[in-house]
Amino acid sequence: MDSAEQLSQEANDNENCQSSSSNLNAAHNDILGKIKTKKKQIFKLMKRQNTNKKKCSSYSGPTHNRKSQNDIHQIDIRQHSNSILNLPPNLSLEQKDSSINNNPSQNNLEDDELFSLNGSFCQSPPFQHIKDIADNIQITEKLSDMKISSHTPPLNPQRQYNLNMNPLNFHEDDDQKSNEDSKYIEENYILPQKKIKTQNNRNYEQKRQTQANSLRNAYKLKQNEEENQEDLHNIGFDNEFSHSAFDTESIQNNNIDNQTQNQEIDADDHEIHLSPAANAEGCSYAQSIMNSHEKKQMQQQQQQYSRREKSLEELSKKFLTIFLQKEQMLISLDKITQQLDVERRRIYDIINILESLKLVTRRGKNNYKWNGFEQIFDTIQFFSTQSEKQEVNLVAAEQNEKKEKSLEILSIGFLKLFLNYKQTLSLEEAARKLSPNNSENQKIKTKIRRLYDIANVFKSLGLIKKVQLNETKKPAFQWIGITGLQDFYNSSKDKEGLGSYLELDETNKSQKINKKEQQIQQRTLSNSLVNLQNQNDQNNTQDNTEREIINCKNINQLFQSLENKNNTLQQNLIAPFQQEKVIATEVADKEADSSASKSNCFFSNSKNSAFKRVRKSLSQTTQQNAQINPNSRLICLENLVRNSIFQCNQLTNSLNMSQKLTQLFEQKGRPNIFQNIVNDQNIVNNLNNTTENQQRKQSIQSENKKEYSYSWY
DNA sequence: TATTCCCGCCAAATG
DNA sequence: CATTTGGCGGGAATA
Numbered sequence: 120m121d122s123a124e125q126l127s128q129e130a131n132d133n134e135n136c137q138s139s140s141s142n143l144n145a146a147h148n149d150i151l152g153k154i155k156t157k158k159k160q161i162f163k164l165m166k167r168q169n170t171n172k173k174k175c176s177s178y179s180g181p182t183h184n185r186k187s188q189n190d191i192h193q194i195d196i197r198q199h200s201n202s203i204l205n206l207p208p209n210l211s212l213e214q215k216d217s218s219i220n221n222n223p224s225q226n227n228l229e230d231d232e233l234f235s236l237n238g239s240f241c242q243s244p245p246f247q248h249i250k251d252i253a254d255n256i257q258i259t260e261k262l263s264d265m266k267i268s269s270h271t272p273p274l275n276p277q278r279q280y281n282l283n284m285n286p287l288n289f290h291e292d293d294d295q296k297s298n299e300d301s302k303y304i305e306e307n308y309i310l311p312q313k314k315i316k317t318q319n320n321r322n323y324e325q326k327r328q329t330q331a332n333s334l335r336n337a338y339k340l341k342q343n344e345e346e347n348q349e350d351l352h353n354i355g356f357d358n359e360f361s362h363s364a365f366d367t368e369s370i371q372n373n374n375i376d377n378q379t380q381n382q383e384i385d386a387d388d389h390e391i392h393l394s395p396a397a398n399a400e401g402c403s404y405a406q407s408i409m410n411s412h413e414k415k416q417m418q419q420q421q422q423q424y425s426r427r428e429k430s431l432e433e434l435s436k437k438f439l440t441i442f443l444q445k446e447q448m449l450i451s452l453d454k455i456t457q458q459l460d461v462e463r464r465r466i467y468d469i470i471n472i473l474e475s476l477k478l479v480t481r482r483g484k485n486n487y488k489w490n491g492f493e494q495i496f497d498t499i500q501f502f503s504t505q506s507e508k509q510e511v512n513l514v515a516a517e518q519n520e521k522k523e524k525s526l527e528i529l530s531i532g533f534l535k536l537f538l539n540y541k542q543t544l545s546l547e548e549a550a551r552k553l554s555p556n557n558s559e560n561q562k563i564k565t566k567i568r569r570l571y572d573i574a575n576v577f578k579s580l581g582l583i584k585k586v587q588l589n590e591t592k593k594p595a596f597q598w599i600g601i602t603g604l605q606d607f608y609n610s611s612k613d614k615e616g617l618g619s620y621l622e623l624d625e626t627n628k629s630q631k632i633n634k635k636e637q638q639i640q641q642r643t644l645s646n647s648l649v650n651l652q653n654q655n656d657q658n659n660t661q662d663n664t665e666r667e668i669i670n671c672k673n674i675n676q677l678f679q680s681l682e683n684k685n686n687t688l689q690q691n692l693i694a695p696f697q698q699e700k701v702i703a704t705e706v707a708d709k710e711a712d713s714s715a716s717k718s719n720c721f722f723s724n725s726k727n728s729a730f731k732r733v734r735k736s737l738s739q740t741t742q743q744n745a746q747i748n749p750n751s752r753l754i755c756l757e758n759l760v761r762n763s764i765f766q767c768n769q770l771t772n773s774l775n776m777s778q779k780l781t782q783l784f785e786q787k788g789r790p791n792i793f794q795n796i797v798n799d800q801n802i803v804n805n806l807n808n809t810t811e812n813q814q815r816k817q818s819i820q821s822e823n824k825k826e827y828s829y830s831w832y
Numbered sequence: 833t834a835t836t837c838c839c840g841c842c843a844a845a846t847g
Numbered sequence: 848c849a850t851t852t853g854g855c856g857g858g859a860a861t862a
Binding site for chain 3: 425426427452463464467468471481484485524525526561564565568569
């Protein structure tokens with residue numbers, strides 16, 4: 120097993136363990152009992168059918184789809200457990216449960232046997248690890264799967280079956296006859312199954328969708344006719360029950376009474392039996408109908424297929440929202456696919472493009488790494504440094520040797536065009552620029568398609584926007600760049616991630632935090648304040664700096680001074696907030712107040728790394744600047760300044776946080792240690808404003824880029 | 833109609 | 848080999 124995979128697996132396990140709690144356990148036990156009852160029923164049926172454990176093939180749907188289905192219902196389990204299990208609402212069954220539970224050894228026996236009876240059960244006996252709800256869902260899924268694959272092999276018409284045989288010994292029944300059976304099954308069931316399998320894979324997802332839709336439509340019709348006459352249980356339960364493989368009578372009719380007929384079990388069985396996903400969707404839909412009429416309308420709107428909803432832009436936004444706040448972490452494709460409930464192929468599209476921005480790196484099969492959002496600034500700077508055409512080809516050639524990832528390369532090329540060629544591009548123009556001159560029309564067309572994909576992801580990041588070229592003429596895309604990134608970052612910051620995701624290296628993180636705390640103790644608050652004041656004074660000389668920028672003949676000097684400025688900025692500004700962080704930790708310990716813990720998280724995550732990155736990119740820029748042309752230098756500078764502003768904004772945010780903390784302290788009657796900082800907020804505000812001015816002037820410069828670029832030498 | 837771009841087949845890569 | 852990854856173009860949704 121791949122080590123990374125193992126890691127993620129472990130993390131996953133941890134997550135699961137943590138999420139279990141006592142009241143979940145109650146629900147868990149409840150479900151467990153029901154499952155056991157179901158299993159008992161199934162067991163009986165299977166005994167009757169004389170199913171041979173080895174001949175029974177497991178379900179043949181596409182594996183990744185199936186996997187994702189397995190986890191989908193984690194959220195809904197408590198609401199839908201009844202319907203997923205196809206249990207009637209009256210729980211007379213619980214009596215049986217209790218009797219089963221009172222005899223554990225017998226239970227185990229039954230479980231084992233049951234698992235060995237059906238291929239899909241064999242894969243992983245879920246009862247092995249009773250951890251939490253999630254496991255239950257897997258079990259129920261598998262029960263449902265079995266319902267789907269109730270494709271039990273056909274009975275051999277040549278043979279007389281003893282329906283009253285002792286079920287526990289049925290597999291030892293009669294060796295010769297068993298062999299006959301197996302041959303029969305092999306020829307009439309397994310081989311045809313294989314043929315069907317391929318096509319079945321293809322159609323499975325589609326069928327699942329159709330099922331879900333038709334089910335919902337059915338509900339809708341019913342609703343229209345009968346207007347609130349029914350309650351949730353009737354809808355949810357009756358419909359499913361009619362399809363249920365657990366309906367003992369129907370099974371007996373099908374498989375036992377008609378046993379002499381030559382039964383054909385084909386792939387269309389999939390259509391008859393509802394997939395678990397369809398069940399759940401149907402159920403939730405039914406529930407919403409019952410709740411209110413307003414919801415009904417909303418649901419109808421939702422049901423209308425909308426291309427927008429599924430667009431790459433939306434998807435990419437969702438994807439990014441999950442990871443935006445995180446520092447480095449592992450991404451498991453399976454998980455993310457399931458979380459976003461989307462086809463795998465689409466995730467690849469997004470990941471490939473994000474890879475070109477170096478936000479994501481491939482670590483191995485099924486395993487990617489998120490590099491942190493700040494990484495994108497480095498990337499943009501990096502590519503704005505490279506000159507236009509030759510290097511595009513060079514990079515393309517380099518990467519061609521390793522792998523052909525056209526989407527990634529194309530994305531890089533697109534990015535470079537924006538950075539080095541034009542701020543506004545039509546896709547066709549871009550496509551032609553990015554292909555060899557002897558361009559066939561068909562190739563260009565394809566390239567444009569891909570550029571649309573890329574543009575969508577860029578759009579979701581706020582890097583570009585769509586504009587009309589030359590007044591209602593051809594559409595085109597305009598570069599927004601880091602400003603857009605900021606907006607995107609700020610707007611989706613509030614949304615938080617869609618949910619927890621497996622974290623990378625928790626232990627390392629906390630160690631780092633401890634080190635930082637030690638460092639903090641060396642700095643005193645007053646020192647920091649003094650430095651902050653100094654910093655403010657320095658910024659009064661900003662006009663000078665600006666003159667420097669415009670008149671500067673020696674670009675190296677300029678970068679050097681900028682870097683120095685930023686170094687001091689980092690040293691002086693970060694200290695007070697680190698101080699603040701310690702306090703926040705204390706509060707979190709003592710009060711366990713939500714805002715306090717939030718701020719704690721905030722500080723530990725983004726602040727330090729943000730500054731680290733500013734530094735890093737600064738030094739990079741300085742190193743590279745010997746080789747770059749004046750035009751690029753300007754862009755670098757612009758990026759640099761904007762980058763700083765981005766960090767400044769983050770600082771302002773943290774100041775707001777500190778204000779909140781202050782209020783908290785006052786409420787609790789604690790001494791307010793960093794009152795001074797808050798009072799001095801105007802210092803930082805000034806700082807912010809001046810930098811903003813700088814930015815404004817800077818962007819004016821860049822608009823007139825060409826004129827200025829001549830004066831650089 | 834033109835633009836946009838989702839969908840998913842299937843081949844190549846990977847382990 | 849099974850699975851994962853990614854190229855690619857048809858043709859449907861949208862403006």
